[in-house]
Amino acid sequence: PKYLPLSLALSPLGDDGRTHILACAGTRNIIQIFVGTVGDDNADFTLSATLSGHDGWIHSLDFTHETLQGSSSDLLLASASQDRYIRLWRVHQGKELPVQAATASDPTAGAYLPGRSPSNKAHRFQAQGSDYSVTFEALLLNHDDWVYGAKWHMKSDGSLQLLSASADNSLAI
Secondary structure (H helix, E strand, O other): OOOEEEEEEEEEEOOOOOEEEEEEEEEOOEEEEEEEOOOOEEEEEEEEEEEOOOOOEEEEEEEEEEEEEEEEEEEEEEEEEEEEEEEEEEEEEEEOOOOHHOOOOOOEEEEEEOOOOOOOOOEEEEEEEEEEEEEEEEEEEEOOOEEEEEEEEEEEOOOOOEEEEEEEOOEOO
């Protein structure tokens, strides 16, 4: 089947400045995560994970670094879809899962999606000799129609905001 990418997001991964993570999504209900190295005149990326959970095309992706106590921690990925939802994904370095993913077992998690429960599967991969995982973090239910955009903003105090735009003629922060 034909697939058209509608959104890409790229972010540094790790401390070497050469390793990057690339998220790609579009006319399927999956997000492909590629990891690779970027040189002066070339880049080499390989598929490392495929994230599922959306029920429609994915129109927007955006990465941000989460900062805890003044130091950079995990990466957060926001994905906005025509299924009316925004999903947040956590990219975590290390073999241990982040606390939210390791302890998540809320039986009411699927209450907003009849017959479906948000997946808490840990997608694991390696990059430059380090272990990483990508896990589902949160489901945002702000809109009544297709969500076309989601963009992170870090405030001066280090807190994060997410701006989203929808076909329902609304913006949500």
